[in-house]
Amino acid sequence: MNPIKEKTTKLLDLFRVKYAYSAYEEKFTQYIPLEWQEKRWIGACNPHSFILVAECEENKMPDPEKKVVNLQGILPQSILFEAEMDQKELIRQWKSVPTIETDQKTQCPSCEGEGRFDHWGDTYDCQHCEETGEIKTNRKIKIKDPKYTFYIDGKLLTTDKIEKMVTTIDMLQSEKISYMVTNGNKSLALFCLEGEIIVGLARWLPLEDNDVDSEKIIDLSAKCIKMQDLETIEVMRN
Numbered sequence: 455m456n457p458i459k460e461k462t463t464k465l466l467d468l469f470r471v472k473y474a475y476s477a478y479e480e481k482f483t484q485y486i487p488l489e490w491q492e493k494r495w496i497g498a499c500n501p502h503s504f505i506l507v508a509e510c511e512e513n514k515m516p517d518p519e520k521k522v523v524n525l526q527g528i529l530p531q532s533i534l535f536e537a538e539m540d541q542k543e544l545i546r547q548w549k550s551v552p553t554i555e556t557d558q559k560t561q562c563p564s565c566e567g568e569g570r571f572d573h574w575g576d577t578y579d580c581q582h583c584e585e586t587g588e589i590k591t592n593r594k595i596k597i598k599d600p601k602y603t604f605y606i607d608g609k610l611l612t613t614d615k616i617e618k619m620v621t622t623i624d625m626l627q628s629e630k631i632s633y634m635v636t637n638g639n640k641s642l643a644l645f646c647l648e649g650e651i652i653v654g655l656a657r658w659l660p661l662e663d664n665d666v667d668s669e670k671i672i673d674l675s676a677k678c679i680k681m682q683d684l685e686t687i688e689v690m691r692n
């Protein structure tokens with residue numbers, strides 16, 4: 455495999471569901487070539503985030519046999535402007551979030567991750583995993599404390615999503631990051647890395663509606679964006 459294709463695949467694999475165990479997750483195993491903003495991209499996604507990598511001769515991928523995720527449909531029509539982000543500050547803030555130990559989870563063997571199962575034509579809720587499709591293993595894993603939340607453009611981003619961004623930045627050794635202000639899907643936070651990678655993260659909105667610990671909010675908009683005050687722009691638009 456050529457190095458550009460290899461890098462593209464590594465980036466896409468970070469976001470797509472690799473080994474799906476339910477029909478729901480199976481949707482998110484594909485690579486999705488698409489057109490957006492008059493450019494060709496290759497996308498990959500999971501239920502909460504996605505990545506688009508600019509297509510070139512070296513990294514082209516075939517269209518999937520059957521398109522099951524409408525990634526194109528959630529992309530905003532237009533970008534109002536991009537705001538430069540301080541990459542070092544983002545990483546510094548990320549590192550400041552404490553790590554906690556939690557139970558590693560695995561697919562529920564009773565319902566095979568579905569949360570329910572069919573038996574003689576009837577559907578039953580799985581009692582074994584309390585319909586979550588997952589059960590605890592005996593192993594512990596370390597994750598960033600999920601009580602912390604990142605805040606940008608009036609919206610909240612959870613630590614698991616920021617982690618995807620940080621891993622992508624790390625993989626690309628990216629120095630150039632911008633936050634894209636769009637006039638579309640408001641539950642989406644869009645970032646551009648090195649001008650050729652787009653990362654989309656689902657976010658909660660707005661702040662007042664969420665039960666979050668205000669002590670544990672890390673404000674990226676105040677500290678990372680150099681260009682303009684995003685909140686002011688948000689207000690002006692409304």
Ligand SMILES: [Zn+2]
Nearest residue numbers: 562565580583
């Ligand atoms: Zn189960």
